[in-house]
Amino acid sequence: QDNRISIWSAGDLGNVGLNGEYHGEPHLLCDIQHNGDVMDMQFLDQERIVVASSTGTVTIFRHHQNNQTLSANHRWEKAHYHVDQDTSCGGAACTGVVCNNPEIVTVGEDGRINLFRADQKDAVRTIDNADSSTLHAVTFLRTTEILTVNSIGQLKIWDLRQQRNEPSQIFSLAGDRVPLHCVDRHPNQQHIVATGGQDGMLSIWDIRQGTMPVSLLNAHEAEMWEVHFHPSNPDHLFTCSEDGSLWHWDASTNVSEKPSFLHQGGRSTTYLSHSTINQSVVSAWLSNDPTKDRMEITNLIPNQTLSVNSLDVLGPCLVYGTDAEAIYVNRQLFA
Amino acid sequence: QVSILSAMELIWNLCEILFVEAAAAGPLLLRLLDWVRLHVCDVDTMVREVLSSENPSKHKLFWNVVDVFVLQGRMDEARHLLSKEATANPTSMNMYKILDDLMKKMPVPSLGNTQTLTELELKWQHWHEECQRYLQDGTFASNPHMESLCKVLLGDEDAILEKKELMTTWYHFLVTRLLYSHPTVKPMELRFYAQSSMDLFLGGESSPEPLDMILMAAFEFEMHQVIKECSIVLSNWWFVAHLTDLLDHCKLLQSHNLYFGSNMREFLLLEYASGLFSHHSLWQLGVDYFDHCPEYGRVYLELHIERVPLNTEQKALKVLRICEQRQMHEQVRSICKIMAMKALRNNRLGSALSWSIRAKDAAFATLISDRFLKDYCERGCFSDLDLIDNLGPSMLLSDRLTFLGKYREFHRLYGEKRFPEAARLLLTLMTAHIAPCSFWMTLLTDALPLLEQKEVIFSAEQTYELMRCLEDLTAGNPDKQKFQEDDVETTKVEMLRLALARNLARVIVKEGTVEGS
Numbered sequence: 001q002d003n004r005i006s007i008w009s010a011g012d013l014g015n016v017g018l019n020g021e022y023h024g025e026p027h028l029l030c031d032i033q034h035n036g037d038v039m040d041m042q043f044l045d046q047e048r049i050v051v052a053s054s055t056g057t058v059t060i061f062r063h064h065q066n067n068q069t070l071s072a073n074h075r076w077e078k079a080h081y082h083v084d085q086d087t088s089c090g091g092a093a094c095t096g097v098v099c100n101n102p103e104i105v106t107v108g109e110d111g112r113i114n115l116f117r118a119d120q121k122d123a124v125r126t127i128d129n130a131d132s133s134t135l136h137a138v139t140f141l142r143t144t145e146i147l148t149v150n151s152i153g154q155l156k157i158w159d160l161r162q163q164r165n166e167p168s169q170i171f172s173l174a175g176d177r178v179p180l181h182c183v184d185r186h187p188n189q190q191h192i193v194a195t196g197g198q199d200g201m202l203s204i205w206d207i208r209q210g211t212m213p214v215s216l217l218n219a220h221e222a223e224m225w226e227v228h229f230h231p232s233n234p235d236h237l238f239t240c241s242e243d244g245s246l247w248h249w250d251a252s253t254n255v256s257e258k259p260s261f262l263h264q265g266g267r268s269t270t271y272l273s274h275s276t277i278n279q280s281v282v283s284a285w286l287s288n289d290p291t292k293d294r295m296e297i298t299n300l301i302p303n304q305t306l307s308v309n310s311l312d313v314l315g316p317c318l319v320y321g322t323d324a325e326a327i328y329v330n331r332q333l334f335a
Numbered sequence: 336q337v338s339i340l341s342a343m344e345l346i347w348n349l350c351e352i353l354f355v356e357a358a359a360a361g362p363l364l365l366r367l368l369d370w371v372r373l374h375v376c377d378v379d380t381m382v383r384e385v386l387s388s389e390n391p392s393k394h395k396l397f398w399n400v401v402d403v404f405v406l407q408g409r410m411d412e413a414r415h416l417l418s419k420e421a422t423a424n425p426t427s428m429n430m431y432k433i434l435d436d437l438m439k440k441m442p443v444p445s446l447g448n449t450q451t452l453t454e455l456e457l458k459w460q461h462w463h464e465e466c467q468r469y470l471q472d473g474t475f476a477s478n479p480h481m482e483s484l485c486k487v488l489l490g491d492e493d494a495i496l497e498k499k500e501l502m503t504t505w506y507h508f509l510v511t512r513l514l515y516s517h518p519t520v521k522p523m524e525l526r527f528y529a530q531s532s533m534d535l536f537l538g539g540e541s542s543p544e545p546l547d548m549i550l551m552a553a554f555e556f557e558m559h560q561v562i563k564e565c566s567i568v569l570s571n572w573w574f575v576a577h578l579t580d581l582l583d584h585c586k587l588l589q590s591h592n593l594y595f596g597s598n599m600r601e602f603l604l605l606e607y608a609s610g611l612f613s614h615h616s617l618w619q620l621g622v623d624y625f626d627h628c629p630e631y632g633r634v635y636l637e638l639h640i641e642r643v644p645l646n647t648e649q650k651a652l653k654v655l656r657i658c659e660q661r662q663m664h665e666q667v668r669s670i671c672k673i674m675a676m677k678a679l680r681n682n683r684l685g686s687a688l689s690w691s692i693r694a695k696d697a698a699f700a701t702l703i704s705d706r707f708l709k710d711y712c713e714r715g716c717f718s719d720l721d722l723i724d725n726l727g728p729s730m731l732l733s734d735r736l737t738f739l740g741k742y743r744e745f746h747r748l749y750g751e752k753r754f755p756e757a758a759r760l761l762l763t764l765m766t767a768h769i770a771p772c773s774f775w776m777t778l779l780t781d782a783l784p785l786l787e788q789k790e791v792i793f794s795a796e797q798t799y800e801l802m803r804c805l806e807d808l809t810a811g812n813p814d815k816q817k818f819q820e821d822d823v824e825t826t827k828v829e830m831l832r833l834a835l836a837r838n839l840a841r842v843i844v845k846e847g848t849v850e851g852s
Contacts, residue, residue, distance in 0.1 A: 037649075082683075095648075110681070176692075177692065177727050
């Protein structure tokens with residue numbers, strides 16, 4: 001197997017065609033060999049990328065922009081491992097990584113949570129057996145708290161300041177314990193969390209209240225691999241799935257309040273606004289009355305075939321990758 | 336030297352023309368001309384060079400390019416270049432005009448039905464004679480280039496063969512030959528011309544290469560031979576599988592049935608897809624190919640999908656999704672079992688449970704619960720409380736799992752000091768036979784502290800039930816003799832009997848008293 005970490009340039013805006021379509025193709029700047037499948041990765045800072053491997057190793061790669069090369073900066077081998085009765089120590093896949101420079105948190109199939117610092121050789125803290133099932137994803141709730149989701153449908157909050165190895169709170173789905181595969185927190189309102197499940201269901205949670213989700217939205221027909229709130233327009237949410245679709249969830253309800261660069265274009269959907277002015281402060285994600293607010297959901301992939309494994313969104317750009325060995329870049333998301 | 340990909344394109348295009356489109360006499364020649372122009376590209380750089388030079392007619396390769404155009408039947412381009420020569424060389428203006436005229440008037444098959452073959456033949460014969468006359472008159476005698484061009488127009492084989500390097504291949508020679516001697520060639524006649532063209536071109540100096548043999552088989556309309564030769568030469572089944580599939584869809588391969596039941600198309604597709612499955616990431620494409628094999632596709636898929644290496648859970652989930660979409664329940668169960676066993680060995684009980692829920696595997700869930708209970712008995716406390724406390728509806732998957740959940744609930748109630756409820760639950764666990772018999776002793780021992788409480792917790796009814804349970808446990812078959820001889824066990828039983836009796840006494844008094852006042 002030859003797996004590689006690659007850096008691509010999605011080109012300049014110079015090549016804009018008649019309809020404003022983007023004509024250039026992304027081209028490869030540099031790449032480097034990677035041992036095992038890449039399960040997750042995130043930029044630590046402008047130059048460094050943290051990569052989680054299926055072998056259980058977590059690596060920091062440095063991108064040298066002057067000569068366009070990649071090099072392995074630091075490696076934590078056996079960050080995730082199983083202690084087998086028969087063999088001694090096998091690697092366990094590291095399934096999720098999240099960074100808040102200089103801290104790095106990783107989770108894996110061994111149910112372990114690791115806290116690393118970029119400059120330190122050993123882990124700062126390890127919570128062994130944090131979970132009896134596989135931890136699928138992790139994200140920061142606050143600088144000292146993290147959220148994890150696991151394969152028995154639980155969302156857990158961990159307070160890293162505390163020394164005890166127990167979650168400070170556990171949330172779970174009401175019915176069947178469907179595994180949760182991804183989690184993301186609302187960029188501005190930290191009590192709103194979105195998770196995606198193995199049955200393709202999108203769940204929105206308010207972690208200030210209750211232990212169950214606020215709303216359950218039937219979305220994809222197969223595992224939802226990633227969910228992301230748009231970092232600067234959090235009324236927009238993006239999910240991608242094994243069924244090959246990528247959905248754009250638009251919960252922005254009041255047209256007149258939208259910033260000017262979000263064009264409505266030729267859409268003819270009507271939006272019903274909130275009834276009182278106070279409610280416009282409450283996020284559209286938490287209102288669970290489907291008749292009051294309309295959410296517009298669009299599938300961004302015209303002909304879907306194989307799974308969309310991963311996506312990311314920033315500003316007007318959306319990037320996603322599929323099992324068909326393709327990467328797609330959409331630079332005019334809100335046009 | 337033709338790269339493998341260009342060779343494949345060459346063969347594919349020819350098959351499209353001859354088999355799929357089944358071009359008839361007339362259009363056949365035009366198609367073949369297009370085919371040659373598209374695929375014989377060795378001369379392209381030369382052409383570009385001359386055309387982009389400042390004074391093309393002075394370029395040393397000028398006449399070569401004109402020859403190329405004529406050989407490929409690109410009359411307009413040839414005439415255009417010649418006009419440049421004519422303006423540069425006014426002395427040859429006369430010759431040029433005649434040649435230009437001949438080229439312009441050359442009859443070619445048309446794509447529409449504007450003329451019949453006989454009409455074309457007639458016109459062509461007329462034109463051919465006119466060219467003949469000009470040649471014999473010595474019109475072009477002073478310019479050897481133009482004379483040779485005229486000979487080419489007349490289909491003179493030697494003249495054409497002189498320009499071997501410009502044609503580079505025998506099939507180019509074939510098409511040129513046909514263009515200038517038999518433009519109304521019928522498909523079935525191709526084989527003769529092909530064979531002779533190859534012989535003339537190679538001239539006994541070199542022997543035909545595999546590619547030549549494949550093309551020859553195509554010209555002879557031997558489809559099966561084409562497929563066979565391609566299979567031998569190419570290193571994987573990709574090309575042959577798709578070509579056969581195309582031909583099959585055009586209903587051209589129906590007559591051939593292989594001995595083991597499936598037809599050739601399916602056989603090749605199965606081979607190709609099986610090859611894909613050995614690749615670490617292309618196996619997903621193999622699934623689609625198997626889907627399109629009506630007879631054996633499903634069986635092959637069932638066998639292959641179970642053997643995809645599952646090194647991460649994510650990959651296992653993808654494989655499962657494929658199986659579930661096709662109702663391959665056996666495979667789902669088996670894969671989930673593999674993953675669950677792996678998890679169990681690694682002591683990931685939550686993961687193991689999650690896999691058995693996905694497969695709705697009650698037996699495995701029972702196994703996991705037994706493991707938990709064993710851990711409890713050994714250590715006196717539960718591991719992985721986060722799992723057991725939050726089982727939810729999945730508890731109902733297996734009786735043992737339900738017991739585990741309820742037993743944990745009992746402990747919780749006890750911890751919260753909700754004794755009457757805890758007591759009721761404990762009793763239900765035994766009387767409703769949710770608890771396995773092996774566990775009854777443990778449950779009764781758990782009942783001890785409740786019996787010894789200051790307050791009376793168990794009612795008379797309940798105490799009688801407990802006593803009955805104890806008797807059921809201790810009476811019974813002689814196999815239990817062993818456990819009765821064990822000191823600890825006998826002490827336990829004694830203590831229980833005592834506690835039950837005392838409780839009974841207290842509760843009868845209590846219940847009697849209440850009624851009285």
